Amino acid sequence: MNEQQAQQMRTGQGFIAALDQSGGSTPKALRLYGVEEDAYSGEDEMFDRIHEMRARIVAAPAFTGEKVIGAILFEMTMDREFGGKPAAKFLWEDKGVVPFLKVDQGLAGEENDVQLMKPIGGLDALLDRAVSKDIFGTKMRSVIGAANAGGIKAIVEQQFEVGKQILSHGLMPILEPEVTISISDKAEAEAILRDEILNGLDALPDGQEIMLKLSLPTEADFYKPLIDHPKVMRVVALSGGYSRDDANAMLADNHGMIASFSRALTEGLSAQQSDAEFNETIAATIDSIYRASIT
Template sequence: MSMQEMTAKISDGQGFIAALDQSGGSTPKALKLYGVEESDYNGEAEMFDRIHEMRSRIMQSPAFTGDKVLGAILFEMTMDREVGGKPTSHYLWEENGVVPFLKIDKGLEAEADGVQLMKPMPGLDALLARAAKLGIFGTKERSVIHAANAKGIKAIVDQQFAVGDQVIAAGLMPILEPEVTISIADKAEAEAILRDEILAHLDAMPEDKQVMLKLSLPSVDNFYKPLVDHPRVLKVVALSGGYSRDEANDILSRQTGMIASFSRALSEGLNAKQTDAEFNATLGAAVDSIHAASVAG
């Protein structure tokens, strides 16, 4: 599982990154959308078994291959489990040609200065070492911007790049995710502050280092093009952020060089009660539409 091959796949491949990383708080919601009610399982262990069944079904579907899906972001518990008799990360790369990433943040702090920073990650170095050993290529860490507050956005970007440095030091590729909430009135202003802060950090990075960025779809088409074109950036990916799949695909298709990293928009329409043929057809249609929007730009 060579980092060089994976880097080339993300850099040159035509496709998108699947986000399969719902964690404890969002799992019941994800399962409900998948047709599994809270009454269908007892306690957290069974809940995580059910979500792993769903993710395994997605990963083992003939629709989920590296020709359209470049990478997949995993929840820590998914990384620690197996798919098709192999560690999940090995299965993704060896069987599907899909590059494995790991969600590393531990959730969000309470809102301050219009943003939610990431909670502390005391065991991060140990987690990164474990991930590297399992052949994980990169990480993803999310924080959220709720207002065009310059102080808050600077704090978010500073924290993202600090964590990114730690990830790079462990030999992995960080996906920095400072999400802008899509429903806020001052979204465009928040994006302008965010872009400037990110550019300042990128310009200060050593020439032999790179990061990836995961950003909300912008209010102004190609607003993030300077980030897409920056030599310190391997790839800019978009989150669906609450838009329906059709809306997200529509906006994404107008962004040059930006690709999807959708979670809910990818699994929209999938149901535990579907036959394999129905499930694979539904997933195939989702993969095709998100792939088309990702390569359109």
């Protein structure tokens, strides 16, 4: 593991940009960016269009490690280039941004009010490839749809189990058990989740660390015991459907938690903007998320 990158993730002031929209979420992301589905035909062209959007974001003058300490990439992005260099190498060498890779292959059907991750086929080979392409860590998402103790326990156990496999390759896993923000028992689900994560951390060997990506909690500073835990490198927040303003306001109330926003990062960006307008918009966005992250 790159010690300089580890230090940046542990103590760096700023947030992680989530640039990892995959097949299912890409059409929506492009539509919000002003690229309608009739502007491309087939999956290859769709991914070309989303890569153009990501390349424009990372090329923006404001997109540097000064405020954006890390970025999460989709597998296909890892295999492509930014600025004439392999994507992860460009992020670190040219921008000072630590590269992560989304490794999950989507969600299984709902059971016990949660959606586990589908089995990740070929994970060891993907992790070897990630290491060879200068990736620092990984991210994987599952979803909690109610305060179901059995379901949440299963989610956390799966996240830690795969997390250990990722650690064995020398990569830093971001575990992402997302609590759906619209559920009526969100606070109860968060309480169960926090306890299960603490159990998982206690079972990790001393000297090992993980990261966590969690929905913004109902109660401010609710995840402080996780943020302060010696086996947690960093706790980051997903916006989960909140508007950027709401997400930033909630994040500012959660001390020590930093953003890892996707849709809230690209809100207001458009393919139709001139480079000057685009760069000005993303600079303001980056600054607002940065300010909410350094509380």
